Amino acid sequence: MPTNAPTPSALVRDLQAALGERHVLWAPEDLLVYEYDASIDRARPDVAVFPGDAEETAAVVRIANLHDVPVVPRGSGTGFAGGAIAVRGGVLIVTTRMNRILQVDAENRLAVVEPGVINLALQQAVAPHGLLYAPDPSSQRICSLGGNIANNSGGPHTLAHGSTVNHVLGVEVVLPDGRITWLGGRQLDAPGVDLRGLFVGSEGTLGIATKICLRLMRQQEAVQTMLAIFDSVEAASAAVSAVIRRGVVPVALEMLDQEIIRIVEPQIHAGYPLDAGAVLLIEVEGLRESVAIEAEAAIDACREQGAREVRTAESAPERERLWEGRKAGIGAVGAASPAFYLLDGVVPRTKLPQTMQAVQEASARYGLRCANIFHAGDGNLHPTVMFDPDDPDAVRRVLELGGEIMRLCVQAGGSLTGEHGIGLEKRSYMEWIFSPEDLDAMGRVRAAFGGEERFNPCKVLPSGHGCGTGHATEIRHHLATPGVYV
């Protein structure tokens, strides 16, 4: 062994003693992949650990506290807001080893899982029982249920069934002081203050989920999936409101614009017409009779807004093919462009036409290609800006455009994020929608759970020292003029 080999620090030695050497990574080259998630930001943790259960997780948290270093939870690292980035170093707690489905209670329609279980793995485990877990993020093949809980993730079917929080019955949590507790339980509407509802969506800043009790739903009797083809994004946007106006709330109502169709179709062959200005993917679900009536109402609404054609999937494979294009969309952008920046904003659905037009104008102004593939029924936009990372000016322009699009959403009466979270990425923008009083109250939640400085620091709230992560953060700070948009 060469004498100049690095020696583990006291922190690392303590962690090794608690978890075993195999489950502690500390050599810089081993930590490289843990510098990133799916956002633009990056930072290296001092050490990454892989606890096997709640007790080991609690032991890690206590050791980190003793050494006075930050703790950052991480699932699969597919988050877009930098939530799993160890901005101030410290211990990254990776949940991948906690990946057991502990129970599927089909009769009572619930499942108990560990946080590292992949969303799709749960779907596959419950499907044979005629059940499903409703939240279906497009990343479901890779993202963890712990990450879904932390981000209150959504998916195409959130429109009808609600986000993750509506499907979580209870969570076992390791708190910032290392204590293990249960929030919620195995039933709906457990008595008491809803700490479960507060924890879901707290982006790993209030504790680490180590077990999760989830509500399952029964598969519906009938489903119909349609593809409505429009000449323009504006017409497709107007059709979204037209569908809702008819008293129909589809289970999914997704939009893809021309830019994304031209990227996705050659790769996936989902059957989207290359010359369409935009398409809407509409799914209705329920009893046969209501599906027939609602589908007809949706088709009428699309035609009324100038849909060129509305196709209906005639078989399960056809339906899956239509969905494949949607679910693989972001991946296809990755294959088509050396880099992309995916935004997440929300507007009232009635403001979709004007907002989409403004997004397109802004992208043109910055000379950037922007593809749109998003949850139109919820008014949840995902402008995806493609750029060349080797172009020195590109990152700046991309971030500036991102800031501008966020402002458009806020000005339309919307929100900074519908499902990806605030994380590191949008901390600086929080003041656009929340007053100092609002933020102070949120800070109290964090204080009540303890570990404000140490538990996933620099996330969600705009305060915090030593949180800079270089270029991207600086630009965002510069873009954020506080108070102007509240």
Next chain:
Amino acid sequence: MTSPSLDALRHAVPSDIEREPHDYAIDGVLPRVAFRPGDRREVADLLHAADQHGLVVVPQGARTSLELGRPLGQYDVALSLLGLDRIVEYVPEDLTITVEAGLTLRHLQEELAARGQYLPVDPPPHDRVTVGGLLATARAGAWRGYLPAARDLVLGATAALPDGTLPKSGGRVVKNVSGYDLHRLHAGALGALGVIVEASFKLAPLPPATRLLALRARDERSAARLARDLWDSHLAARSVALLAPAAASHSGLHREPYVLLELAGVEAAVERSVEEARALAGRAGAQVEATEGEPWRRLRALAGESGATVLRMGVPATSLPELVGAAARAGCLAWGYPAAGSVIAHAEAGLDPAAVRALREQAQRHGGFLQVEAASTELRRQVDPFEHGDAEALRALKQQFDPRGTLNRGRWMEGV
């Protein structure tokens, strides 16, 4: 009350005259003063003034659920929210609405119905309840499981705190993960962490058709089986209820085990559901009886009767028949909603603490819980109305949001 503190309260609520304390008794205790502020600023100022003078404030809406929780140790100021009853913004095309907390649910539903929409929460026992009270108690009833509850529909809220601030969280759009969801924290908090002054909700289109069926079963076992089969079938159902004989008789039905089925949806789907439910009932040997909804109304009234003892148990669907039976044997009118996993037990003449504890233990053995929804002050002193999840976390939150215990002190536990 000393006049300096009273002056401070009066000063905080310039738009209102003082109200008659006699109209604001809780558990037989009168407040020293009562106010009905006209806007949110006055609510916050009143809280702040009370906080400064060490007074305990109890926010209240329609006052239908003030017996939920432990009896209060101290009660100085009644704060009525009925003066805050405006619709702030209603955008039917977005299926969203923002309202003040004192608006009654009846008024809200009437406004929405005019546009073919509704807030899809179960009609509560009393339709004069306020939106703030609905959120603060976070109760749900017959539709739960098929439909969401208020806590799932709230998009954002503004609450007044004892330090005089009015922080908001969430927003008015249907999907939003910006910041901590304080509005979820207030849902079910019984006003212990802030006074809700405004809230935004997600709405739904009104179903075009509804139908009610009462199914009289041969015995308890086949009633339980039938309820389960209905829940497992593809029906346009909005509620399935399993009734023990005494509860059925009290609802105007025969004194036999019953299953009540409520259907809602497009006409054709409801019609087929009626046929399928009839077929299932036939196979179970149950009689289908025509009904105009009276049993549902009576059950709801029972669930909300404040003179009696009312318990709610949350249990897995598979244990539900057992707990309905146990509650009935304990002398209660008992029924359950399999989709919600909840059992309601109503005892006109009250229950002794040992019986409540025994039911709680039984619910807990099945991984569930028991909450005392209403009972005499005595019973609520002897039996904890709730079972606390994490008492330490709750204390820490109370310390942050209401350090002096100005809001509903003692509702949850000593000092909280």
